Amino acid sequence: MSALAEATIQHIIYLLWARRDHPGLNTFFHEYQQTQFWSADRIRDLQWQRLRRIVRFAFERCPYYADRFRQVGFCPDDLREPADFLRLPVLTKDDIRQNQNQLTARGVPPSSYEDNFTGGSTGSPIAFKVSKLRMASRKAMTQRHDYWSGWRVGKWAGLLWGHPEAQPYASAWGRVRNALLYREVVLNTFDVREINFVRFLAELRRRKVRYLQAYSRSLLMFADYLSKQNIEPPPLESAITSAECLTPEERQLIEQTLQCRTFDRYGCREFSVIASECEAHQGLHLAAETMLVEFVVGDRPARPGEVGEILVTDSLNEAMPFIRYKIGDMGTPLDGLCPCGRGLPRMQMVAGRVTDFIHTPDGRWLSGVAINTYLISQVPGIRQAQIVQDQCNRLRFRLVESGQGNQAAEDFLREQVPRMFGRDMSYSTEWVAQIPPEASGKIRVTISRCGVTHGFSGAVAAAPARAGVDPLG
Ligand SMILES: [Zn+2]
Structure with missing residues (x-):
């Protein structure tokens, strides 16, 4: 019954939902499933073709880029080889804050994009716009990277992250929709209390959940709780961890306690998933089909293995193109091919x-x-x-x-x-x-620094749950 339900969701319900709510998602997903196994050269060619296109588009449609490119004596025809990319100016968060209108592409109808916002990886908020088609491609890319952990559409997943609703899927319709489509068991990290860990655990067991996705430190707290309370974890296969850095010891504690493999991920709200670990766990594969991630030291590219500042160019978001966006994180480009056979380039994160x-x-x-x-x-x-x-x-x-x-x-x-x-x-x-x-x-x-540790002494606080402030974009 369970396998039949999963197959029905995967092959029918999800496809119909995606076609109605996120046109393009299914097509993008099939494309990314193929392109990940292209050769590194072929992926680079595709990436380069898309980069040249978005740079020209930005120059022609966004007054901000037209001005900035002219200031440095650059025109899109100058972009002949990847080294030419280094001549383009860097886009900072201040640039985005001060030039919202000038960065918005002319001739793109407001109905074709969504407003979004981020707290940024360094606590630096910005607002930005994302084309609806790009949102579909972001969802497809995330789905591809989720598949690397063994999860599939139709399978239940446990999520440990901030949810805008205090109790997601609490209404009758919400429960039906969740059971027939999303299949999420949520621990809202706005409201971590022992009673919620207990409920979350019971729900993981009831739904026979094998896959988790979590803010790294929330998962660490959960693992620490199970370990200290001597609670047998539910049988799990994998956990995707993202949004913050863990030490190797912390990762080990999670893997030993939960008895599953962790798949580290680097992403943000500006671009969604940027890079993820595959089953070989040898660095994070970049989503190269939809973006260029540069690692720079001053005005030169970092060498393989060398730490550089990360600059991201989104090659598909036409509403507000981000070209060489300084995201505020550090990373290291990796050399060579991954044993998994994917031609996607790889990186490693640095303490962020x-x-x-x-x-x-x-x-x-x-x-x-x-x-x-x-x-x-x-x-x-x-x-x-x-x-x-x-x-x-x-x-x-x-x-x-x-x-x-x-x-x-x-x-x-x-x-x-x-x-x-x-x-x-x-x-x-x-x-x-x-x-x-x-x-x-x-x-x-x-x-x-308040000195309280999450030891959960057994005294369960009875405060009511509270809602978050705004929905996810
Ligand atoms: Zn790999």
Whole structure:
């Protein structure tokens, strides 16, 4: 029965849903399933052809690029070989904040794109636009990379991440839709409490879930909980971890406790999945068909194995093309071919975003990634933010202004902080010139020094669940 249900969803329901709600998704997915096994040269040719196209498109349709390219004496016909790409100017988050209109492509109807936003990997919020067709291709690319973990459409998956609804799929229709299409068992990392771990575990067992997807540190917390409480984990095959860095020891704790392989992933809201581990676990394969990921040291490319700053060019998003976008992460390009046989280039991540859970007086833990995704991304008029919990009932928001004054941000926090962290959490704001990364290269979006560990002593807090602030884009 279960296999029949899975097959029905995979081969009928999902395809019909995708055709209606995300035109292009099925076609993109089939394309990416093929292209991943093309030779490295053939993939590079495809990538280069698409890059040349988007650079010309951006030059012709976006006043921002027309100006910037002219300033450096560049015209699209100059783009003859990949080395020419280095001549193009870098796009920063400040450029995006200050040139929203000039970066939006002319002649692209507003009905063909969606507005999106991000807290960014460094707590630096930006707003941007994504073509609906690109959204479909992003979903298809994510699906391809999900397949590497063994998961398939129609199979149940356990998710440990921030969800905009306190209790996803709570309505009768929501439950039906989830059972017949999405098949997600969700642990909302806005509201981590022992009772929710217990419910999540019971649901994983009831649905016979074999695959997890998680913010890395949320999964670590879950593994730590099972280990400390001596709870046998449900039988799992794989867990996809993303959104923040783990040490090798932390990864080992997850794999040993949960008895499954982890598949690390690098992605962000600007582009969705950027790179993922395949079953060979030898670096992360880049989604090269839809983007160029450069690793640069100053104005030269990093050598294989050398750490460089990451620049991303999205070759398919026409609504607001991002060309050589400085995302704020560091990574290393890898040389050679992967034993899995895929021709996609590979990379390795370098210590990037690390977040602490924030513990609230009403007994919840909130994932730092969820806070970054749903709170920091929404704060108006700031360039960067960091939240420090010095005491259990007090937060300090360290903020960098973007030149539009502080008032809008102050008003926003006054409304949102009690909503997200509860009325017993007080806070203060501290306006600073910048928030540099730590000496180790780690970027901490949330820091908790209140000394509470997630030992779950057995006293289960009875605070009501709260909704997040905004839906996923
Ligand atoms: Zn591989």
